[in-house]
Amino acid sequence: MELIETEVLVIGSGIGGGITALSLADDGIPVTVVTRSSDGEESNTAWAQGGIIYKGPGDSPELLVEDVLRAGAGHSYLEAARILAEEGPKKVEEWLLERLQVPFDREPSGELSLALEGGHSLPRILHAADATGLAIHRTLKAALEAHPHVTVLKGHTAIDLLTPAHHSLDRLDIYRPPSCVGAYLFDRTKRIIKRCIARHTVLATGGLGQVFLTSTNPPGARGDGVAMAYRAGARVINMEFVQFHPTTFHLTGAPPFLISEAVRGEGARLVDASGQPFMQRYDPQWKDLAPRDVVARSIYHHMLLHDLPHVYLDLRSYIPKEKILSHFPNIHAECLRYGIDIAQDLVPVVPGAHYSCGGVWADGWGRTTLQGLYAVGEVACTGLHGANRLASTSLLEGLVWGDRVARHIRGHLEERPPFDPERIPPWQDSGHSDPDPALIQQDMSVIKHIMWNYVGLVRTTPRLERALRELRHLETEIEGFYRNNRLSDGVIGLRNAVRTAILIAMAAWENKRSMGCHYRE
Structure with missing residues (x-):
């Protein structure tokens, strides 16, 4: 070693x-x-x-x-x-x-x-x-x-x-x-x-x-x-306090990626499918430039209220085309890969976990x-x-x-x-076989869904209690999996992810007051 x-x-x-x-x-x-x-x-x-x-x-x-x-x-x-x-x-x-x-x-x-x-x-x-x-x-x-x-x-x-x-x-x-x-x-x-x-x-x-x-x-x-x-x-x-960025690109078959806050800083507006801006209903003073937690929750409520899978960002109506292309070349190129031209089309977005x-x-x-x-x-x-x-x-x-x-x-x-x-002793590897990537992927998927549905933008006591129950059970399984398999980056990451998820859910459960990006209903 x-x-x-x-x-x-x-x-x-x-x-x-x-x-x-x-x-x-x-x-x-x-x-x-x-x-x-x-x-x-x-x-x-x-x-x-x-x-x-x-x-x-x-x-x-x-x-x-x-x-x-x-x-x-x-x-x-x-x-x-x-x-x-x-x-x-x-x-x-x-x-x-x-x-x-x-x-x-x-x-x-x-x-x-x-x-x-x-x-x-x-x-x-x-x-x-x-x-x-x-x-x-x-x-x-x-x-x-x-x-x-x-x-x-x-x-x-x-x-x-x-x-x-x-x-x-x-x-x-x-x-x-x-x-x-x-x-x-x-x-x-x-x-x-x-x-x-x-x-x-x-x-x-x-x-x-x-x-x-x-x-x-x-x-x-x-x-x-x-x-x-x-x-x-x-x-x-x-x-x-996990901050959700209000605007993450959302299209079936495309990976989620960040649409920078600077886009709204330059004048882009959040709109519904008909192109109508809606942020003035939720924050009349700052509208689209309200703090991130306010914008993210407003989008979440708007999607819930109107049963929408996402909302849109409208750059084309508010920012000159040459400015869009010169200021946001990477966002333009990335969206274009999935058939969306930000200088001509509305851009589908949802909030995404962004910053701890x-x-x-x-x-x-x-x-x-x-x-x-x-x-x-x-x-x-x-x-x-x-x-x-x-x-x-x-x-x-x-x-x-x-x-x-x-x-x-x-x-x-x-x-x-x-x-x-x-x-300090050399590492003792107790694993006997290589970990099955399908099992790692499945457990990661379970963690992501639990966190998104129960410990996401809007939290309630029953959701958080269920999250903790399910995550603790999963952690026991993952610890066994970690000990019985040879090490890989995926196994190490899985073990860390479930522990981190529990730390977030525990803190959210303990804090009964809504503040900033922690919102309890």
């Missing part, structure tokens, strides 16, 4: 993990970055269309804090909002504009182009057409792969975090403060399990949208990080409740998003906290002596 020893292990290669790794590597600190993607292209960052907050004319940190708190439905942590507002624009300049030179859109004058998005009081969003996350991800990926102090392990799935309390051969380690010393990693190409021992471990595994039937997230967003942290004993909070506002509790420096373990990006919960995330704060949160985690590790690197690898 292969042993890897590293100063810092980063699990995940999106903006949060990537900036942490690059910042440390620039200082000569050896970092190992693990991604389950075989080409390093798949991450929540790469799939982010909208944009990243910068600063608009007449903008101020106070104004941004106000917008964050308003969107967060009174549940955001003020200190986290202040950190984001005060450090965010500086870090965008330092990292994205200067160090990585991300090709953001510019006006003919050469000035950066700033967009307005729902919930923001002025235009302050930087974008690279409708693929901002991809532009950031590619420049970051290239910088990491070229760096002499970074080792990128592609096609590796983290199985579990290594904690002396759970794994150490010295049984007395159970009495010491809970800590993390690395992870077991599954190399999918060689089909072997590696021990990775690290002084500091950073969880940057992204989201969990794939535990729901319709999602805007990449296939790997199964809640891996949250489930691993929970099993390791880290504190997990606010899991009921909860996650592994992390403080202002990204520290979790386990010594030596940090969490950054969507897997973390800093309290910034409260009960509902403001548009385009996610990439900025990943950037700001990625930078802060690196600064904290730099200042405390030598405080944790290297852990003796001999105290």
Whole structure:
């Protein structure tokens, strides 16, 4: 069994993990970055269309804090909002504009182009057409792969975090403060399990949208990080707050994908089949630019009220054709693959699971409740998003906290002596046969349907109780399946998905008050 020893292990290669790794590597600190993607292209960052907050004319940190708190439905942590507002624009300049030179859109004058998005009081969003996350991800990926102090392990799935309390051969380690010393990693190409021992471990595994039937997230967003942290004993909070993006492309035979908020920012309207806008009935003030939870629930109620399988987005009546083609080329190309021309046709949409506002509790420096373990990006919960995330704060949160985690590790690197690898046993594989992919697929499908129907946009006590009953039974089955079969990425993901689903359903059941994107009928 292969042993890897590293100063810092980063699990995940999106903006949060990537900036942490690059910042440390620039200082000569050896970092190992693990991604389950075989080409390093798949991450929540790469799939982010909208944009990243910068600063608009007449903008101020106070104004941004106000917008964050308003969107967060009174549940955001003020200190986290202040950190984001005060450090965010500086870090965008330092990292994205200067160090990585991300090709953001510019006006003919050469000035950066700033967009307005729902919930923001002025235009302050930087974008690279409708693929901002991809532009950031590619420049970051290239910088990491070229760096002499970074080792990128592609096609590796983290199985579990290594904690002396759970794994150490010295049984007395159970009495010491809970800590993390690395992870077991599954190399999918060689089909072997590696021990990775690290002084500091950073969880940057992204989201969990794939535990729901319709999602805007990449296939790997199964809640891996949250489930691993929970099993390791880290504190997990606010899991009921799963934001549903109002507009996910919905067509039989086509995969669901995100239709960016920026489309409504440019003037597109939500309409019924006859082309009539309806958002003014649900939110007369903000209409189509109301906070996401309001728009998503309005669509849900409208579909229920009129027995519709979906509603439509109308770009053609409100945005000039050349603007549609220049601002949204990727959305245009993707919809065209399935016979919908967004410059001429109404676009069928439904809400889809988009962003987890909860996650592994992390403080202002990204520290979790386990010594030596940090969490950054969507897997973390800093309290910034409260009960509902403001548009385009996610990439900025990943950037700001990625930078802060690196600064904290730099200042405390030598405080944790290297852990003796001999105290962590090699992985014991108890499986005797290869897992049946049909069984994995079926169980994933059951989880997705339970979560969509019972723990989705609108929740009730009986639905949540049934969800918990069925998910707990399923988890018992899946744990047996996990132990009796050889490891695969699918089995690891299935085990994490069911645990994550239970964490969401439990939190939703416990919180009897509707707030933000958690809505109890």
